[in-house]
Amino acid sequence: MATRRTLTGLVFGCALLMISASHPDMRRIVIHNPTDQERHELVSIPYERWEEAFGADSLFKVAYASSGEEVPYQREKKGMQQTQNILLQVAVPASGSVALTVKKSVPAAVPARTYARYVPERFDDFAWENDRVAFRMYGKGLEGRPDDAHGLDIWSKRTSRLVVDKWYAAGDYHRDHGEGLDYYSVGMTLGAGDIAPFADDTVVFSKHYRTYEILDNGPLRTTFRLSYDPWQVGGRMVSVVKQFTLDAGSQLNRVEVTYSFDEDGKLPIVIGIARRNNNGGLLLQEGQQGIFGYWEPEIGDHGITGVGAVVGGKHFSGFGELSNQYLAFTEVSSGEPFTYYVGGAWNKAGKYTSADAWFDYLRTFKERVSAPLVVELN
Secondary structure (H helix, E strand, O other): OHHHHHHHHHHHHHHHHHHHHHOOOOEEEEEEOOOOOOEEEEEEEEHHHHHHHHOOOOOOEEEEOOOOOEOOEEEEOOOOOOOOEEEEEEEEOOOOEEEEEEEOOOOOOOOOOEEEEEEHHHOOEEEEEEOOOEEEEOEHHHOOOOOOOOOEEEEEEOOOOOOHHHHHHHOOOOOOOOOEEOOOOOOOOOEEEEEEEEEOOEEOOOOOEOEEEEEEEOOOEEEEEEEEEEEEEOOEEEEEEEEEEEEOOOOEEEEEEEEEEOOOOEEEEEEEEEOOOOOOOEEEEEOOOOEEEEEOOOOOOOOOEEEEEEEOOOOOOEEEEOOOEEEEEEEEEOOOOEEEEEEEEEHHHOOOOOHHHHHHHHHHHHHHHHOOOEEEEO
C-alpha cells in the first residue's frame, strides 16, 4: 500500500510539473482528501488568501487541470458587502488529490442549487432547500392556531430542481405530484432535529422565530439567521439565535446555535426527533461519536424518512425519549456557539433506501467533518 501511494504521488507531482511547464501563466489550487472515501462537496478559501495567490479579478474561471472541466464556484459574503470566501464545488478521490487551474476568463453561469426565503403568505414560515431536500421553520403567524407546531419540518423531494416557490404557489404540497411532498408530522416536538433547552424533565419550547436575516442565497450555499425572543427556562431567562447553512449536494444543514443567559454555568439542551406512534423504525445512538439517527417506519404510501444529527467536535452526554420524541442530550455555555449538523433523506428519492444506507451516510458525514479537505494555493 505504501509503494502504491508513493507511485501515485510521483505521478501526480509529475503531472503538475508538466502542466506548469506548458501553462506558466496559470495558477493552481491543489486539494487533498485525507479520508478513504470519495468526496463531493464545497471547499472554502478565505478571500484574503485568494487575492494573495490570484489577485482580485472580478471574473475568473476555475477548472480541473487534468480534464479542463469547469468547477462551479460562489463568492460567499456572509451578509457583508465584500466577498469573504470563495466556495468551490469539487470532487476528490479517496485518499487522493486534484489540481485546479485559475485563469482570467468569463465563467459559465452556475444554476441555483440552494435557496431560502421568508414566506409571509403562509403564517410567516421560513423555508429553504437544496437539490436534495427542503426544510422550514414556523413563524409567528402560526402561534395559537389549532395546527401550530414547534420543530424543524422536512419536505421530501425526488427532484434536483428547486421547488419551494412552486409548492407554496400551488398550495398542494401535501400530495406527491411527481416531485415529492410534505408528509412529515412535526406537531409539538422538535421535529426533524431542532434544538431546545431541557428543564424539569421536559423540552422547554420558545415562541417561534421573530426575525430573519439571509446572509447568502446560493447558488451553491445558502446561509440565514433566525432570532428568537427571550423566554423562561427554569429560573432564568434565555434567548437564542440559530444560523443555518445548507450546501448543494448535502442532506444535512450546518446549524450554529448561540444561547444567551445571565447566570453562570451550563444550560442543558436537547436535539429532538419526532417519534412515530407505532414505535416502529430504527434508532442510531452513538453518543461518543456524536451521531444520532432515526429511520422511521413507513407512513402509509408516502414512504420512509430518515432523520439524523451529527455533532462536530463534541459528543452527546446521553439519550432519552418522551412519549412523542427521541432526545440526544448535551449542554452549552452562554454566548458560546454550539454547532451541529441536521437533516434527512427520503427513500423514494432513491439515494438512501434503507436504515443501513442512511446511518452509513451519517457516519461518513461525521468523518468528513472531522477530516476536512486540505487546500493548497500555488
